[in-house]
Amino acid sequence: MKSLEQLYDPERFRALGHTLVDQLADYLSSASKADANPQHEPEVMLDGYRDILAGHLSPAEFFNNYLKDSLHVHSPNYMGHQVNPPAPITALADMVNGIINGSTAIFEMGSTGAVMERLVIEKFAALLGLANTTGGFMTNGGTLANLTALLAARAAKWPEGDVWSDGNKDIRPCVLVNEEAHYCIDRAVKIMGWGEAGIIGIPADENFRMRTELIDEAIEKAKTEGLTPLAIIGSACTTSTGSFDDLTAVADAAVAHGLWFHVDGAHGAPVRLDPNRKHLLDGLERADSLIMDFHKMMMCPSLTTGVFFRKGADAYRTFHQKADYLLSFDTNEEDWYNMGRRTFECTKNMMSLRVFSLLACYGAEVFTDYVVRVNTLAAALANTINTTPNFELALEPDCNIVCFRYRPHTTNHTSDDLNHLNAMIRAQLVQETAFYIVQTTLRGQVYLRCTLTNPLTQQTHLDAMLEKLSATGKALVALRNTLQ
């Protein structure tokens, strides 16, 4: 039994910290050889960790186990979900935050975090080419950010109907969004109590972009059904395929119908920093609100999300609760330094330190370098797929998300066969090789899906991954033929 004095002892911390930093540095330097996703059965893993709890391991042994068993996003073979490998300095920032344990709810509790948060929002507003009236805050993830932005939209658009105090009453609000949008928009609408009718999915075109020419008709239809549209949401980009809606057309429609224009840029807003692809986000500057995750394409640990409002003051209208011991919500003063007035959270991790440390120590260029690098890798993967027999792309990638499938030309396959085959190929790849990729279903067809988030992945890794897929596909088809 250790004493609390030992637990808080600075010298013990020093020794433990040095060991751990060494362990992490070793971990990072061996990441290039790592199996990206060591597979575990949940129950087996649960038992293993029960044993660890019972076994009184040393901290070094325990962390070693943890490192070994986890998903390795720093492996160049990691090409799975939209989670980036955090730049190591951001992990050190987290360690600092772990000790300081400030909260940005009110200035007194987290002055440093609040100041950095404001500067991070200002800096990225400028980098993204947003208006100089832009203001905002940071929050825990894209899901919460989208909900908070829509709550702000409701308060800003309908200040007279006091929804906050009286509920939705007679009004039946709705939003319009690409049917391919992330499910958290649907969730936000349901949380706000607007039900199934509160979300109108606009059909997507063959590249999974919103068919903006259908917006007018959808709005008219909604109105005749007694709904009151609040907002149109542009996806920049969609989750499955990384497709960017035409934000200029969405902005035009929002203006024409007097609606709020929100952009879910959780994944793709950083693409604005890529000189060769920034046109995909033309119109972004017209958004009333925008969200962007820093843990998908901006090298930060999860969760780190920015919420931007073209008119920064709009964010102050969202919440009206009294919390006399903390904040005054009765004031019209923009007390930007009390972040809790605008955020869903009360206590909130000082996540701005992660972004700020990158900005302060390396400069804004590293963000551009990163985005260009991963987008270029995705283009290289698409190129290789296009020239490799028996593979086909679902669509040319706009950013670092690539959807494709194995489709042997030698034999006839039904659509079900192909779905089954691709799901089996992925399962085998993940189980039997060092690579980690995921899959998605696009219009009923199973596709393999890679998100290139690791800037240290190289063409050789892409080639090796495709070779493994090809060999697995061939073997599975041969097996099927012998069994038939």
Ligand SMILES: Cc1ncc(COP(=O)(O)O)c(C=O)c1O
């Ligand atoms: C377009 C989009 N929006 C929102 C989210 C949700 O973000 P988070 O996981 O940070 O809550 C995602 C996650 O993949 C996404 O791709």
